[in-house]
Amino acid sequence: MSNGKRVRIGVLGCGNVGAAFIELVGRQADTIEMRTGVRLEVTRVAVRNLSGDRTVHLPDGVLTRDAQALVADPEIDLVVEVIGGIEPARELITTALDAGKPVVTANKELLANVGAELFAKADANGVDLLFEAAVAGGIPFIRPLRESLRGEPIVRVLGIVNGTTNFILTRMTEDGQEYAVALAEAQRLGYAERDPTADVDGFDAGAKAAIIASIAFGVRVVAGDVYHEGIRNISASDIKMARRLGYVIKLLAIAEVEPSDGSVSVRVHPAMVPVHHPLASVRDSYNAVFVEGDSVGSLMFYGRGAGGYPTASSVLGDVIDAAVNLKMGTHGTIGTLGKAQIRPIDETSAEYLVSMEVTDRPGVLHAVTGVFARNNVSIRAAEQEGIGDDARLVFITHVAKEASVRSTLRELKELDSVRKVGGLLRVIGA
Numbered sequence: 039m040s041n042g043k044r045v046r047i048g049v050l051g052c053g054n055v056g057a058a059f060i061e062l063v064g065r066q067a068d069t070i071e072m073r074t075g076v077r078l079e080v081t082r083v084a085v086r087n088l089s090g091d092r093t094v095h096l097p098d099g100v101l102t103r104d105a106q107a108l109v110a111d112p113e114i115d116l117v118v119e120v121i122g123g124i125e126p127a128r129e130l131i132t133t134a135l136d137a138g139k140p141v142v143t144a145n146k147e148l149l150a151n152v153g154a155e156l157f158a159k160a161d162a163n164g165v166d167l168l169f170e171a172a173v174a175g176g177i178p179f180i181r182p183l184r185e186s187l188r189g190e191p192i193v194r195v196l197g198i199v200n201g202t203t204n205f206i207l208t209r210m211t212e213d214g215q216e217y218a219v220a221l222a223e224a225q226r227l228g229y230a231e232r233d234p235t236a237d238v239d240g241f242d243a244g245a246k247a248a249i250i251a252s253i254a255f256g257v258r259v260v261a262g263d264v265y266h267e268g269i270r271n272i273s274a275s276d277i278k279m280a281r282r283l284g285y286v287i288k289l290l291a292i293a294e295v296e297p298s299d300g301s302v303s304v305r306v307h308p309a310m311v312p313v314h315h316p317l318a319s320v321r322d323s324y325n326a327v328f329v330e331g332d333s334v335g336s337l338m339f340y341g342r343g344a345g346g347y348p349t350a351s352s353v354l355g356d357v358i359d360a361a362v363n364l365k366m367g368t369h370g371t372i373g374t375l376g377k378a379q380i381r382p383i384d385e386t387s388a389e390y391l392v393s394m395e396v397t398d399r400p401g402v403l404h405a406v407t408g409v410f411a412r413n414n415v416s417i418r419a420a421e422q423e424g425i426g427d428d429a430r431l432v433f434i435t436h437v438a439k440e441a442s443v444r445s446t447l448r449e450l451k452e453l454d455s456v457r458k459v460g461g462l463l464r465v466i467g468a
Contacts, residue, residue: 392443
C-alpha cells in the first residue's frame with residue numbers, strides 16, 4: 039500500500055457493473071474512510087475500447103487497454119475483475135494474486151470451473167479472493183455462508199438464483215403468457231440476452247449452484263457436476279395445472295448433502311413449490327435462497343439478484359473487506375476444499391407430478407396405477423379430467439427415487455391406452 043490508509047484499485051471492465059462500482063466508490067469514499075480508516079481510490083480501469091461510451095466519468099489517464107500491465111502494476115494495491123468468462127480472467131487474477139494483490143470478482147463462470155485452484159493460489163500468497171457478487175447479485179449471501187455459518191452443518195441450500203427465468207415464469211404465472219411470449223418481453227426489457235441459452239437452460243444457475251455447494255459443504259464442486267434442466271418446455275398449461283393444485287413453478291438451484299455417506303447432489307430444474315412457501319412469492323427478477331442447517335433451521339436471503347448497482351454494491355462490500363484486511367496484513371480463507379462424492383440425479387428423491395392423456399375406457403386407471411406400483415412409486419394424490427373421448431390423469435407421488443419415477447414414465451409410454459405422457463415436475467418444499 040502506498041501509505042497507511044490509501045488503497046489504489048485497478049478495475050478490469052467498465053460495463054454495467056464496473057461503471058456502477060466506480061460510481062459507488064466515488065460516492066461512498068468519505069463514509070468508508072470515516073468508518074474503516076481506509077481510503078478507496080479507483081486509479082486504473084482496463085477496457086477493450088478506449089473510445090466507447092461510458093456511464094461514468096473517468097479522469098484522463100485512468101483508462102487503459104493493457105489489462106495485464108494493470109494487474110502487474112506496483113502502483114495498484116487491489117484488483118476488481120468484472121469482465122466475465124474464464125480467459126483472460128483466470129490469467130489476470132492469477133497474476134494479481136502472485137503479485138500479492140487481493141482480488142474481488144463477480145465471475146461465476148470462472149469460480150464454478152477453476153475456483154478451487156484460485157482459492158488455493160490466494161491462500162498461498164496470503165491475500166483475499168472474494169466473490170460475493172458472483173452468486174445472487176446484490177444479496178449478501180456468500181459472506182454469511184463463509185463466515186457466520188462456518189460452524190453450522192449445512193444440509194441443504196435451495197433457491198431462485200436466476201432473475202431472467204424467474205421473470206419469465208412470473209409473467210407466465212400472472213399473465214397466462216406462453217414461454218416464447220414471456221421470453222420476448224424479458225428480452226425487450228433487458229432481463230434476457232439476445233441468446234438466452236445460459237439462463238433458460240439452467241447453466242447460469244448451475245454455475246452459481248456449484249459455487250454454493252463448494253462453500254456450503256467444503257468440497258470441490260465444478261459446473262460439470264451440476265445436473266441442468268431449463269424452462270424451455272414449461273407451458274402455460276403446466277403453470278395452470280400447478281396453480282390449480284396449489285403450486286407455483288420456479289426454476290430452483292438445489293444443493294444437498296446425504297448424511298449417511300456425505301455424498302452431494304447439485305441440480306437445477308423447474309420445480310413445483312407450494313403457494314404457501316416463501317419462494318412462491320418471489321416475483322420478477324428477484325432472487326431468494328434458503329439455507330437449512332442442523333442447528334439454525336431455515337434461513338432465507340432475498341433481494342435483487344442482478345443489475346448493475348445491486349451487483350456493484352456486493353463488489354464494494356468485498357472491496358472494503360479486502361482493503362481492511364490488506365491494511366491489517368491478514369486475509370480470509372475458505373480452507374482446503376475436499377474431494378466431492380457427487381450423487382447423480384437418478385439417486386435423488388422427491389415428490390413428483392406426472393400427467394398423461396389416456397383413452398377413457400374401463401381398466402385404464404387400473405393399468406396405469408399398476409405401472410406405478412411395479413416401480414415402487416406410491417401415489418399421494420390423483421385427479422381425472424375428461425377431454426373429449428380421452429381423459430387427462432394427474433398424479434402426485436409420495437417421496438420416490440428419481441430412477442424409479444423415470445422407469446415408471448418409460449413403462450407408461452408403452453401402454454396402448456396412454457396417448458401422451460407429460461414432462462416430469464418435481465415437488466419441492468412441501
